[in-house]
Amino acid sequence: MKPRISESEFLERKHKVQGFMEDQGLDLVVMYADDRYVYGQAFARWMVDYQPQFEAAFVLVPRKGEIAIVTGAESVEFALCTSRCKNVYAIYEFLHPDEDYPYCETRDFREVLKLLEEQSDISIANIGVAGRSFIPYDLFKRLLELFGNDHVNDVDEEISMLRAVKSNDEIEVIRYAYKIADHGMDTVYNNLREGISERALAAEAEYAMRKMGSEGLGIELMINSGPVNTSPILSRTTFRELQAGDLVVATLAPRYEGYHGAIGRPFGLGKLPDEMKRYIELVMFAQAETVKRLGPGITGKEMDVISREHMNRAGFARNFAYSGIHSVGVIEFEAPILSSKSEVVLQPNMVFSVDIPLFLNDWGGMRYESGFLITEAGCEPLSQWSENYMKQL
Amino acid sequence: MKPRISESEFLERKHKVQGFMEDQGLDLVVMYADDRYVYGQAFARWMVDYQPQFEAAFVLVPRKGEIAIVTGAESVEFALCTSRCKNVYAIYEFLHPDEDYPYCETRDFREVLKLLEEQSDISIANIGVAGRSFIPYDLFKRLLELFGNDHVNDVDEEISMLRAVKSNDEIEVIRYAYKIADHGMDTVYNNLREGISERALAAEAEYAMRKMGSEGLGIELMINSGPVNTSPILSRTTFRELQAGDLVVATLAPRYEGYHGAIGRPFGLGKLPDEMKRYIELVMFAQAETVKRLGPGITGKEMDVISREHMNRAGFARNFAYSGIHSVGVIEFEAPILSSKSEVVLQPNMVFSVDIPLFLNDWGGMRYESGFLITEAGCEPLSQWSENYMKQL
Numbered sequence: 001m002k003p004r005i006s007e008s009e010f011l012e013r014k015h016k017v018q019g020f021m022e023d024q025g026l027d028l029v030v031m032y033a034d035d036r037y038v039y040g041q042a043f044a045r046w047m048v049d050y051q052p053q054f055e056a057a058f059v060l061v062p063r064k065g066e067i068a069i070v071t072g073a074e075s076v077e078f079a080l081c082t083s084r085c086k087n088v089y090a091i092y093e094f095l096h097p098d099e100d101y102p103y104c105e106t107r108d109f110r111e112v113l114k115l116l117e118e119q120s121d122i123s124i125a126n127i128g129v130a131g132r133s134f135i136p137y138d139l140f141k142r143l144l145e146l147f148g149n150d151h152v153n154d155v156d157e158e159i160s161m162l163r164a165v166k167s168n169d170e171i172e173v174i175r176y177a178y179k180i181a182d183h184g185m186d187t188v189y190n191n192l193r194e195g196i197s198e199r200a201l202a203a204e205a206e207y208a209m210r211k212m213g214s215e216g217l218g219i220e221l222m223i224n225s226g227p228v229n230t231s232p233i234l235s236r237t238t239f240r241e242l243q244a245g246d247l248v249v250a251t252l253a254p255r256y257e258g259y260h261g262a263i264g265r266p267f268g269l270g271k272l273p274d275e276m277k278r279y280i281e282l283v284m285f286a287q288a289e290t291v292k293r294l295g296p297g298i299t300g301k302e303m304d305v306i307s308r309e310h311m312n313r314a315g316f317a318r319n320f321a322y323s324g325i326h327s328v329g330v331i332e333f334e335a336p337i338l339s340s341k342s343e344v345v346l347q348p349n350m351v352f353s354v355d356i357p358l359f360l361n362d363w364g365g366m367r368y369e370s371g372f373l374i375t376e377a378g379c380e381p382l383s384q385w386s387e388n389y390m391k392q393l
Numbered sequence: 394m395k396p397r398i399s400e401s402e403f404l405e406r407k408h409k410v411q412g413f414m415e416d417q418g419l420d421l422v423v424m425y426a427d428d429r430y431v432y433g434q435a436f437a438r439w440m441v442d443y444q445p446q447f448e449a450a451f452v453l454v455p456r457k458g459e460i461a462i463v464t465g466a467e468s469v470e471f472a473l474c475t476s477r478c479k480n481v482y483a484i485y486e487f488l489h490p491d492e493d494y495p496y497c498e499t500r501d502f503r504e505v506l507k508l509l510e511e512q513s514d515i516s517i518a519n520i521g522v523a524g525r526s527f528i529p530y531d532l533f534k535r536l537l538e539l540f541g542n543d544h545v546n547d548v549d550e551e552i553s554m555l556r557a558v559k560s561n562d563e564i565e566v567i568r569y570a571y572k573i574a575d576h577g578m579d580t581v582y583n584n585l586r587e588g589i590s591e592r593a594l595a596a597e598a599e600y601a602m603r604k605m606g607s608e609g610l611g612i613e614l615m616i617n618s619g620p621v622n623t624s625p626i627l628s629r630t631t632f633r634e635l636q637a638g639d640l641v642v643a644t645l646a647p648r649y650e651g652y653h654g655a656i657g658r659p660f661g662l663g664k665l666p667d668e669m670k671r672y673i674e675l676v677m678f679a680q681a682e683t684v685k686r687l688g689p690g691i692t693g694k695e696m697d698v699i700s701r702e703h704m705n706r707a708g709f710a711r712n713f714a715y716s717g718i719h720s721v722g723v724i725e726f727e728a729p730i731l732s733s734k735s736e737v738v739l740q741p742n743m744v745f746s747v748d749i750p751l752f753l754n755d756w757g758g759m760r761y762e763s764g765f766l767i768t769e770a771g772c773e774p775l776s777q778w779s780e781n782y783m784k785q786l
Contacts, residue, residue: 002632034429035429035430035431036427036428036429036430036433037428037429037430037433037446037447038428038446038447040429040430051629053430053431053612053613053627054430054431054612054627054726055627073714073715074626074627074714074715075626075627077624077625077626077752077753078625078626078627078628078629080625081621081622081624081625081628082625082628082629096730097526098716098728098729098730098732098734098735099715099716099730099732100697100715100716100732100733100734101714101715102710103710103711103714104714132530133490133529133531134529135529135530136526136527136528136529136530136533137525137528137529137530137532137533137534138526139530140529140530141530199603199606199608200603200604202603203600203603203604206599206600206603207596207599207600207603210592210593210595210596210599210600211593211596213592213632215592215629215630216613219446219447220446220609228474229474231470231474232470232471232473232474232475233467233468233470233471234446234447234448234467234468234471235471235474235475236444236471236475236608237608239395239606304493317495317496318496321466321467321494321496321497322466322467322492322493322494323491323492323493333447335491336491337489337491337492339491339492339493340493341491341493342491359470360470
C-alpha cells in the first residue's frame with residue numbers, strides 16, 4: 001500500500017488552524033489557491049486535499065465548524081469528488097467572464113459567508129488571508145470591500161509555519177516522494193548517452209516517476225546540457241542533443257499526494273574535464289559540510305552562512321545565486337526558507353532541501369540538491385541518490 | 394525538422410502590437426505572465442517566446458523600439474537564454490520576499506521605465522495591461538500608483554484578439570501539437586486493459602507525447618474511469634484500476650513550442666452497456682452537426698447554439714455544462730470563446746476546439762473534443778483521431 005494522508009490528519013489540521021484563529025481573534029481564514037505550478041495548490045492541498053486547476057478557489061476556514069470551498073462553476077463537482085471538503089459553492093468572483101453556465105447555481109459571496117455564519121453559529125468580522133501575495137487585484141479588493149481594510153490580516157507566514165513540522169503521515173508521504181525522485185534520477189543516469197535530446201531524457205525520467213505514482217511536478221522538470229543551457233538557475237528543457245564531454249544537470253521535483261521530493265545532480269557524459277570534476281567535488285563538499293550542522297536548535301541564518309561561506313572561500317560568491325536551504329512539503333520550495341535573515345529555529349520532523357547552487361559561469365552551472373529530515377540527533381537523508389555518485393565522474 | 398515559430402514572426406507580432414498601440418494612443422503595453430498551468434504563459438510566450446516558471450514577469454512593449462522583460466532575480470539569465478527578448482531586468486516587485494540575492498543587480502521599476510523611455514525616445518503616460526485579471530493585488534496597485542488610474546487601460550481582449558487568426562508558422566506548430574495529442578490518444582487506446590490504473594495509463598500517454606517533443610501540458614492530463622471519476626468536468630487522475638465495462642474518458646492537451654492540441658475521447662473497456670453507447674453516439678453526432686456549420690462568416694453565438702440545442706433536445710441541457718467551442722493556441726482554452734454572448738465573426742486561419750460536454754450524470758460523464766482549422770471553404774480537422782473510432786464500441 002502506498003502511503004496517504006489520513007482523514008484524521010485533516011481533522012487535526014483543522015483544529016490546529018482553528019486554535020490559531022482562537023488565539024488571534026480571527027473569525028475566518030481565507031486561503032487562496034490556483035493552478036500556479038510552484039505555489040498554486042499549497043494551502044488548499046494542505047487544508048482539504050484540494051488541487052485546483054483552471055479555476056482558482058478560496059478555502060474558507062471558520063473559527064468553528066466545517067470548512068467550505070468557493071470556486072468557479074466548472075470546479076464544484078471536481079472539488080467535491082477529489083477534496084476532503086464537502087461544502088463547495090460556485091460564486092461569481094471565480095467564473096470565467098466569457099463562459100456560460102446556465103445550469104450551475106452560482107451564489108453571491110456574501111450569501112456563502114452568511115451560510116457559514118449560520119452553520120457555525122459565529123459572526124464573521126476579522127479575517128486572516130493566506131496566499132495573499134498571489135490573489136488577483138479584483139478579488140483581494142472584494143475582500144477589502146466585504147470586511148474593511150482593518151479587518152483583513154495577512155496570516156500567510158503563520159499558516160505556513162503551522163505546516164513546517166511534519167506529521168508521521170506527511171513524513172511517510174514525503175519519503176515516498178523522494179523514492180520517486182531517486183528513481184527518476186536513476187533513469188536519467190541510465191539513459192545518459194550521446195545523441196539523446198534533453199527533452200527525450202526528461203521524457204524517460206518523467207515516465208519512470210509517473211509509473212511510481214507521481215501525480216505531476218512541483219517545478220518543470222529541468223534537464224540541461226552544455227555551457228549555455230546549464231548556466232541559468234532556471235531553464236527550459238530543449239531539443240539539444242547530448243555530446244561526449246557534456247556537463248548535464250538534472251533537477252527533479254515529483255509530486256505525490258500533494259507532497260514533493262526535490263533533488264538535483266550534475267553528471268558528465270563520458271569523461272569530464274578535471275576542472276569540471278573539481279566543481280562537482282566542491283558542491284558535494286559544500287553540501288556535506290552544511291549537512292554536518294543540519295539538526296535541531298540551529299537557526300536559519302546560521303545554516304545559510306555555512307554553505308554560502310564555503311562557496312565564497314572557493315571564489316564563487318556570486319555563483320551561489322540564491323538561498324539554497326528551504327523546506328519541502330506541499331510546495332517544493334516552501335517556508336521556512338533559510339536565508340541570511342531567517343530567525344527560524346530548526347526542529348525535529350522539519351524537512352529541508354540543501355541545494356548548493358553554482359550557476360552563471362562561462363562554462364555553465366549546476367546544483368547539488370538533496371532532501372533531509374531533521375531528527376532528534378541531527379538529520380537523516382531522504383534521497384538515497386548519493387551512493388556511488390562519484391564513480392561516474 | 395520539427396516546426397518552430399520563426400524570428401521574423403516575432404518581429405511581425407511586435408509591429409502588430411505597436412500598430413494597435415498607435416491607434417489607441419498607448420505608450421506602453423504591460424503583459425503579465427506567471428507559471429499558472431492554463432493561462433500563465435500566454436501573453437509572454439506569444440510576444441517573446443518566454444515561458445516563466447517560479448517567478449512571475451511583465452513583458453513591456455513600448456510604442457516603438459525594443460521589448461523588455463522585468464522579472465525576479467532567478468529568472469534574468471533564464472529569460473535571456475530561452476526567450477526572444479534581449480532586454481531583461483530584475484526588479485524588486487518580482488523578488489521572493491524570503492530570499493537573498495546579494496549579487497543580482499535589482500532595479501527600481503521606475504528606473505527600467507526611464508530606460509525604455511530613453512531607448513525608444515518616448516514618454517510613457519498611457520499604458521495598456523494584458524492579463525490584468527491575474528495580476529496580484531500589490532503589483533497592480535503599483536501600476537496604478539506609477540501611472541494613475543486614468544492612464545491604466547485593460548487591453549486583454551484586444552491583444553487576445555490579435556492572436557485569434559493564426560499565421561502559417563502557428564498553423565504548422567499547432568498541426569504538430571495535434572499530432573502529438575493524437576499519438577497520446579492512440580497510446581491511451583492501445584493500453585486500455587483491466588487492472589491498469591488511471592495514473593499508469595496517463596503515464597503511458599504522457600511518455601508517448603513527450604517522446605514526440607511535447608514540452609508539457611496546457612491542462613493536467615485527465616484519465617478518468619467509472620461513474621464517480623468521469624462525472625465532474627475537471628478531474629484528478631487517480632490510482633483507480635480499470636474494470637471490464639468501465640467508461641474511460643481521456644482529455645489530452647500537450648504543449649509544443651508554446652502551442653496546444655486538445656482532444657477528448659470516451660472509451661469503453663470491453664463491452665459498454667447500450668445506454669452508454671447511445672451517449673457516445675449522441676456527443677459524436679452533436680459534434681458532427683456543429684462542425685457542418687463551422688466556417689468563416691458565422692458568429693460565435695450562432696455556433697454555440699447548435700451543439701447546445703442538440704443536447705437540449707436530447708434532454709441533456711444541464712449536462713452540456715459549459716461553452717464547448719473555444720480557440721486553441723498559446724492557451725488550450727483561449728479567446729475567442731464562442732458563448733451565447735459572443736459576437737465574434739469566424740475567419741479563415743482561426744483554430745477552434747469543438748468540445749461536446751455531457752457531464753454530471755449518475756452514470757458518469759464524458760467530453761468529445763477535437764480541433765479544427767477554419768478554411769476559406771469551411772473547416773478542416775486537426776486531429777485524425779476519429780477514424781475507426783466507433784469500431785471500438
